[in-house]
Amino acid sequence: MSDHSSNPIVGHVMPLKTLVMIWGALLVLTIVTVSATHLDLPRIAIWVALGIATVKATLVALYFMHLRYERPFHAIIFVMAVIFVLLFVGIALTDTQAYQPDLIPGYAPGMGAR
Amino acid sequence: MAVTEAEVRERREGYESSRLGMWIFLATEILLFGGLFCAYAVYRSNHPEIFVYAHRFLSKTLGGINTIVLICSSFTMAWAVRAAQLGERRRLVALLAITIFCGLCFLGIKGIEYQQKWRHGLLWGERYHPVEHEKNGAAGTPAAIQMPPVSSDPNRSFLPLAAEGPRGLAPESSKPAPGGADAEPVPKNVQTFFGIYFAMTGLHAVHVIAGMILIGVMLVRAIRREFSPTDFTPVDNVGLYWHLVDVIWIYLFPFLYLIR
Numbered sequence: 001m002s003d004h005s006s007n008p009i010v011g012h013v014m015p016l017k018t019l020v021m022i023w024g025a026l027l028v029l030t031i032v033t034v035s036a037t038h039l040d041l042p043r044i045a046i047w048v049a050l051g052i053a054t055v056k057a058t059l060v061a062l063y064f065m066h067l068r069y070e071r072p073f074h075a076i077i078f079v080m081a082v083i084f085v086l087l088f089v090g091i092a093l094t095d096t097q098a099y100q101p102d103l104i105p106g107y108a109p110g111m112g113a114r
Numbered sequence: 115m116a117v118t119e120a121e122v123r124e125r126r127e128g129y130e131s132s133r134l135g136m137w138i139f140l141a142t143e144i145l146l147f148g149g150l151f152c153a154y155a156v157y158r159s160n161h162p163e164i165f166v167y168a169h170r171f172l173s174k175t176l177g178g179i180n181t182i183v184l185i186c187s188s189f190t191m192a193w194a195v196r197a198a199q200l201g202e203r204r205r206l207v208a209l210l211a212i213t214i215f216c217g218l219c220f221l222g223i224k225g226i227e228y229q230q231k232w233r234h235g236l237l238w239g240e241r242y243h244p245v246e247h248e249k250n251g252a253a254g255t256p257a258a259i260q261m262p263p264v265s266s267d268p269n270r271s272f273l274p275l276a277a278e279g280p281r282g283l284a285p286e287s288s289k290p291a292p293g294g295a296d297a298e299p300v301p302k303n304v305q306t307f308f309g310i311y312f313a314m315t316g317l318h319a320v321h322v323i324a325g326m327i328l329i330g331v332m333l334v335r336a337i338r339r340e341f342s343p344t345d346f347t348p349v350d351n352v353g354l355y356w357h358l359v360d361v362i363w364i365y366l367f368p369f370l371y372l373i374r
Contacts, residue, residue, distance in 0.1 A: 007199040007343055008122050009129050014196050023189040030181050034174065037372045049368035057361045064192040065357045071130070074137040081141035085148030089155045096156045 012069045022063045029056050117344050129347050136351045140358050143321075147362055150314050154369060157306055167300065168307035169373040171236055173227060177371035180223050181363065187216030188360040191329075195353040198346035203336060206349070210333040213356065217326040224319055231308065238312050242305030311370055318366060321359045328352045 007013050033052040041048060062068040067075050117125075158165050194209035235243040332349050335341065341349060 005200050008117075009126050009344055009346075010199060013199045014192065016193065016196065019189060019192050019196065022192075023185065026185045026188075027182060030178065030185065033368055033372065034178055037174075037374055042374060045374035049372055053365050053368055056364045060188060060357050060361050060364070064188055064360075065354055070133070074133065077134075077137045077141050078144075081144040081148075085144060085151065088148055089152045092152050092156055093159055096160060100160070 010066075010069075012066075014063065014066065014069075018063060022059050025059060026056055122344060125344050129350075132347050132351060136354050140354060143358055147314075147317070150310070150317065151365070151369075154310050154314065157310060161301070161303070161306065163301040164304055164307050165373050168236075168304045168311075169371065171231070171234070172311070172371050173230070174371050176223050176227050177367055180220050181367045183216050183219045183223070184360050184363050187213045187220070188357055190216065191353045191356045195346075195350050198336075198341050198349040199343060201341075201343040203339065203341070206336050206341065207333060210329055210336060210349075214326055214329050214333065217322055217329070220322055221319065221326075224315065228312075231312075236308050237305070238309035239305055242308060244304070314366055314370065318359070318362055321362070325352070325356045325359050328355065 005013055029052055033049055036048050036052070037045065039045075061078065067078065190209045190212045194206055194213060197203075197206040197209055231237065234245045235241075237243075329352055332352050335348070
């Protein structure tokens with residue numbers, strides 16, 4: 001049961017040591033993201049939270065989901081899905097920001113005020 | 115049970131094609147949640163005050179515990195995949211059982227949170243009837259949302275009538291929020307936040323339940339000795355699904371619970 005055991009199908013089996021290290025890193029980053037809310041960073045708090053979450057998600061994808069050792073095409077599929085979500089959210093945000101002056105506070109975005 | 119070289123090659127092909135299909139499925143799952151993240155981003159950028167006000171009704175402690183529970187379950191699942199690849203059957207069974215247990219803990223804590231929201235009337239849309247539970251009483255929000263006619267607003271009398279918002283959204287009025295000047299004003303339409311909260315965590319909880327059922331199937335099959343180092347693809351794919359559920363929660367937790 002050494003950590004260098006291999007598998008006839010996938011070849012590379014994740015060493016237990018790596019898994020434990022990633023687990024620890026994820027727990028530490030969870031504590032970091034909770035304690036970061038106690039700092040007073042009103043402008044960039046959302047970006048700090050988003051950055052830490054992305055680091056955590058990347059760790060999970062690369063090691064728990066073996067993305068680092070898989071065919072690159074699988075990583076491309078995964079990253080493309082994320083890019084399309086970012087495009088979707090980004091374009092929707094720029095659109096809704098363009099209607100900000102017409103916005104009635106509390107209404108659904110873009111409702112009324114014409 | 116010896117497996118010939120040709121069989122190994124065949125199984126490797128099967129493994130890789132099923133893996134490709136699984137990744138494409140996960141991409142569609144990301145896009146499914148992407149719609150909800152988009153709704154979140156649009157509402158939050160338009161009405162940040164609602165999110166800053168409403169997020170304090172969520173328990174950071176329970177949310178944090180749930181994050182840790184889910185990360186632990188993801189770790190045991192990754193270890194279970196390793197055990198399956200190495201043919202360690204007893205370890206695989208134990209780790210799958212622990213993963214299901216973690217999923218149950220997650221749902222239990224989620225249930226406690228939902229129950230608290232329900233008791234305090236912090237629900238979506240027209241069902242939003244917050245119970246007055248502030249200590250000074252004055253800062254409580256009105257028990258029901260009144261919908262005065264739009265034309266009663268003097269600022270808008272000369273404008274053509276606007277399209278009405280969906281039912282359950284209060285029109286903006288120039289009146290100060292109840293509670294007086296000293297109390298922190300309660301923003302309008304806080305129920306928007308809870309609509310997004312329940313939609314996102316609810317869809318995520320559905321995924322947790324689906325993942326637990328799949329892991330349960332894997333557990334039964336592992337007990338029946340159906341997996342071997344050359345035949346473990348289902349465990350690996352269910353593991354991928356479970357990790358994706360974890361990744362989505364990694365984003366939901368700071369977005370909903372840790373707003374500043």
